[in-house]
Amino acid sequence: MTKQEIATKINELLVEEFEINPEALTPDASLKNDLEIDSLDFVDIVVIIDREFGFKPQAAELKNVKTLDEFYNYIEAHI
Numbered sequence: 001m002t003k004q005e006i007a008t009k010i011n012e013l014l015v016e017e018f019e020i021n022p023e024a025l026t027p028d029a030s031l032k033n034d035l036e037i038d039s040l041d042f043v044d045i046v047v048i049i050d051r052e053f054g055f056k057p058q059a060a061e062l063k064n065v066k067t068l069d070e071f072y073n074y075i076e077a078h079i
Helices: 003-018 039-053 068-078
Strands: none
Touching: 003 039, 003 068, 039 068
């Protein structure tokens, strides 16, 4: 799966599951500040990543992921 395919899939999930405005989904968007994803949302994201991409992200690693582009890269590195 390419990074672009990952980005498309993640963006679709963020819009569907968290009702995030698609226009806000830019690579440099801050997950916490711009997209308003909080710690409870990250619990749901871990489940979604496991279901969609076949691996369970570690909470300690996700703490270092700040932007949407870093999130795409994190997934790409683990699949």
